[in-house]
Amino acid sequence: MLGAPPPRERADAARNRTKxxxxxxALFQRQGVDAVSMDAIAAEAGVGKGxxxxxxxxxxALVAALLDDKERDLQAAILSGPPPLGPGxxxxxxVRAFVAAYAGYLFDNLDLLRVSETARPGARYRIGAYxxxxxxxxxxxxxxxxxxxxxxxxxxxxxxLGAEHVTAVLGECDAERITSGLAALVDALxxxxxxxx
Amino acid sequence: MLGAPPPRERADAARNRTKxxxxxxALFQRQGVDAVSMDAIAAEAGVGKGxxxxxxxxxxALVAALLDDKERDLQAAILSGPPPLGPGxxxxxxVRAFVAAYAGYLFDNLDLLRVSETARPGARYRIGAYxxxxxxxxxxxxxxxxxxxxxxxxxxxxxxLGAEHVTAVLGECDAERITSGLAALVDALxxxxxxxx
DNA sequence: CGATGAACTGGACTACAGTCCGTTTATGTG
DNA sequence: CACATAAACGGACTGTAGTCCAGTTCATCG
Numbered sequence: 001m002l003g004a005p006p007p008r009e010r011a012d013a014a015r016n017r018t019k020x021x022x023x024x025x026a027l028f029q030r031q032g033v034d035a036v037s038m039d040a041i042a043a044e045a046g047v048g049k050g051x052x053x054x055x056x057x058x059x060x061a062l063v064a065a066l067l068d069d070k071e072r073d074l075q076a077a078i079l080s081g082p083p084p085l086g087p088g089x090x091x092x093x094x095v096r097a098f099v100a101a102y103a104g105y106l107f108d109n110l111d112l113l114r115v116s117e118t119a120r121p122g123a124r125y126r127i128g129a130y131x132x133x134x135x136x137x138x139x140x141x142x143x144x145x146x147x148x149x150x151x152x153x154x155x156x157x158x159x160x161l162g163a164e165h166v167t168a169v170l171g172e173c174d175a176e177r178i179t180s181g182l183a184a185l186v187d188a189l190x191x192x193x194x195x196x197x
Numbered sequence: 198m199l200g201a202p203p204p205r206e207r208a209d210a211a212r213n214r215t216k217x218x219x220x221x222x223a224l225f226q227r228q229g230v231d232a233v234s235m236d237a238i239a240a241e242a243g244v245g246k247g248x249x250x251x252x253x254x255x256x257x258a259l260v261a262a263l264l265d266d267k268e269r270d271l272q273a274a275i276l277s278g279p280p281p282l283g284p285g286x287x288x289x290x291x292v293r294a295f296v297a298a299y300a301g302y303l304f305d306n307l308d309l310l311r312v313s314e315t316a317r318p319g320a321r322y323r324i325g326a327y328x329x330x331x332x333x334x335x336x337x338x339x340x341x342x343x344x345x346x347x348x349x350x351x352x353x354x355x356x357x358l359g360a361e362h363v364t365a366v367l368g369e370c371d372a373e374r375i376t377s378g379l380a381a382l383v384d385a386l387x388x389x390x391x392x393x394x
Numbered sequence: 395c396g397a398t399g400a401a402c403t404g405g406a407c408t409a410c411a412g413t414c415c416g417t418t419t420a421t422g423t424g
Numbered sequence: 425c426a427c428a429t430a431a432a433c434g435g436a437c438t439g440t441a442g443t444c445c446a447g448t449t450c451a452t453c454g
Contacts, residue, residue: 008451010400010401010402010449010450010451011450011451012401012402012403012449012450013401013402013403013450016402016403034318037439037440037441038440038441038442039439039440039441042404042405047403047404048403048404048405049404049405049406049441049442049443050402050403050404050405050443050444050445051402051403051404053441053442053443054401054402054403055402057442058441058442059441059442114318118315118318119441120441121231121311121315121361122361122364122365124365125365125366125368148381149374149377149378149381151369151370152366152370152374152375152378153378153381153382155357155362155366155369155370155378156357156378156379156382159353159356159357159359159362160352160353160356160357162356162359162362164318164319165352165356165359167319168319168321168322169322169349169352171322172348172352173348173349173352177346177349178349180346181346181349181350181352181353182353184345184346184350185350185353185386188385188386189382189385205421207419207420207421207430207431207432208420208421209419209420209431209432209433210420210431210432210433213432213433234409234410234411235410235411235412236409236410236411239434239435244433244434245433245434245435246411246412246413246434246435246436247412247413247414247415247432247433247434247435248432248433248434249434250411250412250413251432251433252432254412255411255412256411256412316411317411
């Protein structure tokens with residue numbers, strides 16, 4: 001007995017969702033994420049503003065929807081890809097691999113991520129993806145550093161992976177320097193790389 | 198020969214600045230920082246909106262002005278107070294002391310800091326205070342961890358001290374847990390506390 | 395096929411941040 | 425004190441996020 005008999009999405013709703021996402025992607029590419037207003041997206045998609053907001057709630061959710069695919073790829077690689085990102089490697093190595101992979105994802109989608117994380121206060125911490133990254137890191141850190149407060153440390157390690165933070169630091173350090181700085185931070189937390197026994 | 202003969206602030210300007218800060222402080226206390234609009238502050242202070250913005254630029258700067266005194270106190274304690282927060286203690290101890298002191302300041306002024314850091318994108322990283330904290334940490338980390346990228350690590354250590362981050366994590370960890378988690382992070386970076394030689 | 399109602403639609407509306415510019419006023423000078 | 429002028433003033437104006445709701449459309453069921 002399934003609690004929720006899947007309430008199918010209406011055909012017109014699905015059509016509009018597609019139109020909106022396509023319009024948003026086009027406008028973002030053409031004018032940059034910040035320069036595009038929700039009115040402009042609605043106009044480009046040929047739908048009313050009410051439709052836009054009913055479906056996506058706010059700009060941060062609309063942008064998150066655009067990132068959905070890439071995010072899923074990373075999550076899939078973590079859950080069932082090859083080690084060390086996927087299961088099978090020692091926890092410390094998996095933390096290192098996750099931070100490096102996430103940093104890559106971040107640099108590739110910096111503007112979209114920044115908007116989705118900051119369009120409204122606290123947005124970053126409420127979307128499902130943050131919870132996923134946090135849970136993943138917390139489990140690994142609990143294994144790599146027994147006795148430490150893995151739950152908090154996972155939050156602390158995600159803090160310098162925020163798009164807003166990275167955007168600001170990019171004004172001063174290039175991507176490579178950030179990546180190796182993050183690696184150094186991880187090493188300090190889970191111990192430097194060492195040969196397996 | 199001083200380059201800038203100090204252009205004194207006009208008397209009406211000074212009066213209005215005081216009125217605005219007082220009105221803002223009163224409204225913030227009465228209704229919470231988020232619920233107060235710039236229009237409301239202007240009305241309460243009895244000045245026009247143009248005056249408000251000419252003087253403070255935006256909401257984030259207005260809030261920063263309210264924090265100015267407390268911020269100066271902390272900066273003074275760092276520059277010339279007693280060790281370990283002030284000069285004289287080993288660098289690692291000073292990092293620990295700074296993070297603990299800053300966390301206290303953060304918890305005491307969380308709402309104001311959150312608004313001043315997020316009212317507009319990148320605000321946190323542009324205000325003078327951030328540069329001060331960063332420079333201070335970078336110098337200490339360079340001493341405590343020679344060879345590491347102190348400039349980047351200082352940014353990374355400031356990331357979990359962001360008001361937005363702490364606000365979100367407070368939904369899950371209490372202040373004490375955050376403080377000790379931060380201490381653990383610092384210990385991982387600069388080494389656990391050890392007896393002086 | 396026609397009725398029914400839940401879900402969806404679009405655009406007018408509100409509230410707020412931030413800009414602009416014609417008017418007023420403080421201050422220094424003769 | 426009268427004047428000149430740079431600075432400050434204030435409120436009307438603009439652009440945008442997000443809300444609301446009267447009307448419409450889709451899917452289902454007799």
